[in-house]
Amino acid sequence: MIKFGPSGNGEAFYAAGFKHTTEAAAYCKSLGLDCFEYSFGRGVNISEGKAVEIGEAFRQAQVEISVHAPYFINFANPDDEVAQKSYNYVLSSAKFLQLFGGERVVFHPAAQGKVSRYEAVQKTADRLKTLRDYIYLNGFENLKFCPETMGKIAQIGTLEEIVAFCKIDNCFVPAIDFGHINAREQGSLKTVNDYKNRLEYMIAELGYERVKSFHVHFSKIMYGGKGEIKHLTLDDTVYGPEFEPLAIALKELKLEPYIVSESAGTQAEDAVQMKRIYYSVDT
Numbered sequence: 001m002i003k004f005g006p007s008g009n010g011e012a013f014y015a016a017g018f019k020h021t022t023e024a025a026a027y028c029k030s031l032g033l034d035c036f037e038y039s040f041g042r043g044v045n046i047s048e049g050k051a052v053e054i055g056e057a058f059r060q061a062q063v064e065i066s067v068h069a070p071y072f073i074n075f076a077n078p079d080d081e082v083a084q085k086s087y088n089y090v091l092s093s094a095k096f097l098q099l100f101g102g103e104r105v106v107f108h109p110a111a112q113g114k115v116s117r118y119e120a121v122q123k124t125a126d127r128l129k130t131l132r133d134y135i136y137l138n139g140f141e142n143l144k145f146c147p148e149t150m151g152k153i154a155q156i157g158t159l160e161e162i163v164a165f166c167k168i169d170n171c172f173v174p175a176i177d178f179g180h181i182n183a184r185e186q187g188s189l190k191t192v193n194d195y196k197n198r199l200e201y202m203i204a205e206l207g208y209e210r211v212k213s214f215h216v217h218f219s220k221i222m223y224g225g226k227g228e229i230k231h232l233t234l235d236d237t238v239y240g241p242e243f244e245p246l247a248i249a250l251k252e253l254k255l256e257p258y259i260v261s262e263s264a265g266t267q268a269e270d271a272v273q274m275k276r277i278y279y280s281v282d283t
Contacts, residue, residue, distance in 0.1 A: 002256040003064060004275040005035035006267035007217070013268065021054050025061035031272050035064040037260045038100065041071045044092045051099035059101050066104035066215070066258065069093040075127035076110035076120040076156055083127055087134055094140045104215055104258065106146045106175045109165065110156035117156075124156050125165060132169045144173040146215040151180035151228025158184070159198055163205045174202060175215040179231070179262070182241040183223035189241035195249035203253070212255055218243060218274065219262040231264040234273055247278040 009024055018027060021038065028036050036058065040046075058065045070093070073086040093105050110124040128147070135141055147165045150157030159181060166172040181198070182189040189195060202211045220232040222239050232239060250257070261271035 001034070002250070002278065003034035003258045004271045004278070005033045005037065005063065005260060006271050007037040007068070007260050007262045008039050008267065010263075010267045010269070011265040022057040025054075025057040025063050025065075028063045028268065029061040031268060032275065033063065033268065033271055035066065035258055035260070037066045037068055037106070039068045040089075040093050040096070041068060043070050043072075044089070044096060046096060048096075048099060051096045055100040055102075064258070065097075065100045065102040066106065066260070067093050067097045067100065067102060069105055069107040071108060073107050074110050074113075075124040075131070076113060076115070078113070078115070078123070086127070087131055090131060090145065091134055091138060091140070094135070094138070094143055094145070097143060098140075103142070104144045104146055104173070106148055106215060106217075108150060108155070108157065109147045109162070112154050112156060120156055121161055121164075124161075125168065128165050128168050128172070132171060135169075135171050141171055143171070144215070145171050146173050146175035148175035148215075148217065149177050149180050151177065151183040151221060151223070153184055153227045155227075159201070163202055166206055166210070170210070173210065173214055174206070175217065176202075177217035177262070178241055178246060179217065179219045179221040180228060182239075183221045183228040186223065187240055190245070192245040192248045192252075195246045196253065199249055199253055199255065212257075214255070214257045216257045216259040217262050218246070218259060219264070219267075219270070231262055233263045233266045234270045235266075243274050244277050244281060247274070247281045248283055250278070251281065251283040 070089040222229040261267040263270040
């Protein structure tokens, strides 16, 4: 089943008097949402007891929880000691994801740095093969590890690069941030076919079953010549992309992803809006 939910807690959550992520489960359920992404963006700073408590709240609400690994990850860094930290960021995120009772870890793969793009992509791929080995050694093979398409041109994470990384092993599932793609490609996503072309490419390369329940981040994003500048809300009328053409493309291709709203401050409300749009469009 397709799922919709927010990345973290938005302004309305706190305005309503809520304070803790344990309350976010029932809050999402009350809005008719199906999932929630917990961010370890600034580091994995949570106790095991609190993780179990959060996981129980989401289990009772029947809202699926995923995690976003720390933003510091860079598998293209030439320093092996720094790379070891990146492995640890992903693996510690996976450990706490299991305590939450979820199954998806989203992570940013790399930045190009001072080397050629080819070198950075090759280094990232080699390190992801090592990450795969760590995943199996630590008993995390039943989880989904989702490298994400990135919004800045200097970051590693074009659609093609992410698909290639996912070919390394079945434990890798693409996290496609359509706002990021639109930003780095200067407004490329406008029509149903713009989305379908990219989705059909993923299916051709990875197979329908791998792609059917892939991970999605969606928001409108301001961009400039170097790509992403900042996240916006669905109410923005200047920058894209629009969600409705994606909803149509998903229905036509019979795909049922896990869709996370990353709107700036209105992520839960915009997740509700996307769910409404999805169920209202005809194909």
